[in-house]
Amino acid sequence: MSSAPDTSATAMPKNYLNEKITVSSWLLTLDHKRIAILYLVSLLAFFLIGGLAALVFRVELMTPEADVLRSETYNKFFTTHGIVMIFFFLIPSIPAVLGNFLVPVMIGARDFAFPKINLASWYVFMFGGVLALIATIAGGVETGWTFYTPYSTMYANSNVILAVCGAFIAGFSSIMTGLNFIVTIHKMRAPGLTWFRLPLFIWAMYATALVILLGTPVVAITLVMIFVERAFGFGIFDPALGGDPILFQHLFWFYSHPAVYIMILPAMGVVSELISCFSKRRLYGYRVIVFSSLAIAVIGFFVWGHHMFVSSQSTFAGLTFSFLTFFVAVPTALKMLNWIMTLHKGSVSLASPMLYAFGFLGLFVIGGLTGLFLSTLATDIHLHDTYFVVAHFHYVMVGGGVMGFLGGLHFWWPKITGRMYPEGLAIFAAIVIFIGFNLTFFPQFQLGVHGMPRRYHVYPEEFQVLHIASSTGAMVLGFGYLIMGAYLIWSLKFGKIAGKNPWNARGLEWETDSPPPTHNFHETPVVRHPVYAYEYASETSNEPDVQSEKGHV
Amino acid sequence: MDHPVVPVKTYLTIFGALMVLTALTVWVAFIDFGHGLLNDTVAMSIAVLKALLVLVIFMHLKYSAKILWLIAGSSVIWMIIMIGLTLTDYRSREWIESQAHRAIPWASNPPIEQAAPAADDGHH
Amino acid sequence: MSDSRPSYLAHHFDHLEQQKQSATLGIWLFLITEVMFFGGLFLGYIVYRGLYPEAWHLGSGKLDIALGATNTVVLIFSSLTMALAVRSAQVGNRKGCAHYLLATIILGSMFLGIKAIEYSHKFFPGPDSHYFLIPGKNFSLASPYADQVQIFFSFYFTMTGMHAIHMIIGIGILIWLYVKALKGSYHEHYYNPVEVTGLYWHFVDIVWIFLFPLLYLIGRH
Numbered sequence: 001m002s003s004a005p006d007t008s009a010t011a012m013p014k015n016y017l018n019e020k021i022t023v024s025s026w027l028l029t030l031d032h033k034r035i036a037i038l039y040l041v042s043l044l045a046f047f048l049i050g051g052l053a054a055l056v057f058r059v060e061l062m063t064p065e066a067d068v069l070r071s072e073t074y075n076k077f078f079t080t081h082g083i084v085m086i087f088f089f090l091i092p093s094i095p096a097v098l099g100n101f102l103v104p105v106m107i108g109a110r111d112f113a114f115p116k117i118n119l120a121s122w123y124v125f126m127f128g129g130v131l132a133l134i135a136t137i138a139g140g141v142e143t144g145w146t147f148y149t150p151y152s153t154m155y156a157n158s159n160v161i162l163a164v165c166g167a168f169i170a171g172f173s174s175i176m177t178g179l180n181f182i183v184t185i186h187k188m189r190a191p192g193l194t195w196f197r198l199p200l201f202i203w204a205m206y207a208t209a210l211v212i213l214l215g216t217p218v219v220a221i222t223l224v225m226i227f228v229e230r231a232f233g234f235g236i237f238d239p240a241l242g243g244d245p246i247l248f249q250h251l252f253w254f255y256s257h258p259a260v261y262i263m264i265l266p267a268m269g270v271v272s273e274l275i276s277c278f279s280k281r282r283l284y285g286y287r288v289i290v291f292s293s294l295a296i297a298v299i300g301f302f303v304w305g306h307h308m309f310v311s312s313q314s315t316f317a318g319l320t321f322s323f324l325t326f327f328v329a330v331p332t333a334l335k336m337l338n339w340i341m342t343l344h345k346g347s348v349s350l351a352s353p354m355l356y357a358f359g360f361l362g363l364f365v366i367g368g369l370t371g372l373f374l375s376t377l378a379t380d381i382h383l384h385d386t387y388f389v390v391a392h393f394h395y396v397m398v399g400g401g402v403m404g405f406l407g408g409l410h411f412w413w414p415k416i417t418g419r420m421y422p423e424g425l426a427i428f429a430a431i432v433i434f435i436g437f438n439l440t441f442f443p444q445f446q447l448g449v450h451g452m453p454r455r456y457h458v459y460p461e462e463f464q465v466l467h468i469a470s471s472t473g474a475m476v477l478g479f480g481y482l483i484m485g486a487y488l489i490w491s492l493k494f495g496k497i498a499g500k501n502p503w504n505a506r507g508l509e510w511e512t513d514s515p516p517p518t519h520n521f522h523e524t525p526v527v528r529h530p531v532y533a534y535e536y537a538s539e540t541s542n543e544p545d546v547q548s549e550k551g552h553v
Numbered sequence: 554m555d556h557p558v559v560p561v562k563t564y565l566t567i568f569g570a571l572m573v574l575t576a577l578t579v580w581v582a583f584i585d586f587g588h589g590l591l592n593d594t595v596a597m598s599i600a601v602l603k604a605l606l607v608l609v610i611f612m613h614l615k616y617s618a619k620i621l622w623l624i625a626g627s628s629v630i631w632m633i634i635m636i637g638l639t640l641t642d643y644r645s646r647e648w649i650e651s652q653a654h655r656a657i658p659w660a661s662n663p664p665i666e667q668a669a670p671a672a673d674d675g676h677h
Numbered sequence: 678m679s680d681s682r683p684s685y686l687a688h689h690f691d692h693l694e695q696q697k698q699s700a701t702l703g704i705w706l707f708l709i710t711e712v713m714f715f716g717g718l719f720l721g722y723i724v725y726r727g728l729y730p731e732a733w734h735l736g737s738g739k740l741d742i743a744l745g746a747t748n749t750v751v752l753i754f755s756s757l758t759m760a761l762a763v764r765s766a767q768v769g770n771r772k773g774c775a776h777y778l779l780a781t782i783i784l785g786s787m788f789l790g791i792k793a794i795e796y797s798h799k800f801f802p803g804p805d806s807h808y809f810l811i812p813g814k815n816f817s818l819a820s821p822y823a824d825q826v827q828i829f830f831s832f833y834f835t836m837t838g839m840h841a842i843h844m845i846i847g848i849g850i851l852i853w854l855y856v857k858a859l860k861g862s863y864h865e866h867y868y869n870p871v872e873v874t875g876l877y878w879h880f881v882d883i884v885w886i887f888l889f890p891l892l893y894l895i896g897r898h
Contacts, residue, residue, distance in 0.1 A: 213713075214710075235816075236721065242728070572750065
């Protein structure tokens, strides 16, 4: 920052950002990179809304009595937090922002196979998001993000229909994105880019897209059933007629458990890229990681019943689902081991994106291991619907998903915007976020084990200390996000010009300009090396090569 | 992936077969095979056969790349996963209760199929 | 290559074959999602039918087999005309393509018309019938299984309703295709939209092939 960079827009060569700058050129763009930016801005807005809702109820939870919110309002706040964060931030986060931006660039294509569908997906997403927000503003929804029947269909006096429509419509947007990913990865790879030369981020996107395509339609039809039951009075889950609310849970979790992998697989892909780049090493066990991603995508569909251990599904089904759930741990652990093996003997540098990758490794291990407590039928009966569960899935969703998203955002920020953010501040923010996160959610494990149930705003006094710790952590966490937002916005105008390959990374996205030209490459790239070929010199790298081992093409 | 032009005659033959199968499925629905399950099996077999004819000829699967077979197959497999694991729950709900019955040898053990609706009426 | 680039090849594809394969792959992936979408309803159907077989037979008995079978014939016939529309485009018969598309539209509309008649019989059961089969507060049927029969009819209306919505969307797309086909937009080098719509249309047909025996034909023996 000391050497005043040339910050005028004309200094940048022609690229996707400055080619046309009218509003309509953004709103009607078919360029996947601009659509990614549209998604980024809207997702950050949703993240802000969901985060603020969480802050409000964390403030309420600082005292054992109800002094800020009444019980009904409290329910509405945590429902808003859940619906917004899951359907409108976490599920689309990495695929729709980083995936949209990177998939064509990483495989050397000019765009997605269906650019119009891609743009449509953003409009559909926004339509769903606006409906959900209207539901929130016009009185709120208090069912929790799971819309369990019969409460949601028969008793809730709130805007369930609007919120259900919002989630239903947002589902179409992720189907469109997933479909585009798979077709593009199949049909539009650059010459020489064979399947096993694909970056692991692409493989993660591929696996995610499979889950999206196979799972999302089921939740769509489930929400349709809620809709017809609530709006038209059709008896589908109504126990008075002999309907079975457990059937709703089966249908709902058939999607919503795999949805966890829609949120975490992309983050795993990002972390693979980060670890390889900042260890300056080809990933250890590349193929194992590829197949473990696919395995997670498949096994994820066999385990949904572990959300229903205490729901009065049959004991035998509980046993079966508990048993099957343990299998998810295998591919996940394999990934973890391979990442650690990559770090071992790598020349590791602690740049800010890598801090998020390390954050991911630690937090996701905690999230994953506490998952084993919950997938064990016997322990789950004690821990079910307590803060232990809340802490567990936040360690996975935030410690895994959001850390991956932020790491990826920092890693590819120079590629997306063409400018660097201030590294010192970024490291500071990463540390604040890490501390804030742990301070928020680690005490919740304690709370849960001691029996504090989730979704209550009034609690016995002995829980207050831990709740205060948690609320303080939430504020630290929010502060960390604010710093990050501030320097990222600052860097848009004042950041150092990044150059093609600021991290000396490998991969097609680093061979093109930063920001890339409208059609990504000046000429179609040809791939001659295996993936993560740190043993070969990159044409765009700024530094001499670390290793000069020979390799085979 | 090349899509050869299918002769009109093939399409007409398949259409004829679908018509015959439609008539057949209506006809056998009125025949009592002795057990309801048998009627269902016949009806579903005919439906699957009809669906296959549409898939393979009308939808050109016969002339398509392997990947499309894989896609079509995977949707069926995922249906089976969803239905199979859900039925794992429904089919095993009475297990514990009926074992309790058997613990008392002189208690009459009602057939599970018939007991199911009555038992479910009450407690859902 | 750039000088011979036809207008119907989108800018981001290298050649027509790539564009065609992408379109086919895309629609098949979309059809997976459709299978799973209807799959949720079939799952509900199977679970409840397992729990309440008598109610299911009772409900099925209230449906009109003649109309259902007629609709099956109409829909399969429309699949035939759709397949012939694709074939006409493939061999470059632009006029034939348009005509077959029109035939498909007419047959599809006939299906919806018959469906509407069936629905109206449920909504207006006639003065001498002692039941009302629309699920909801007014549902009435003199039977100990009336409540469960109501669930059957909830599924009947949701399943056929979802199917009808797919038909309506399909007819909308077909009308758009028909207008373009009249202008001769589809020919041996470019017929992706017709083919893709055809695949969708056949899929909707397949859904009905399963709905017909499951809803109309159970417990008739």
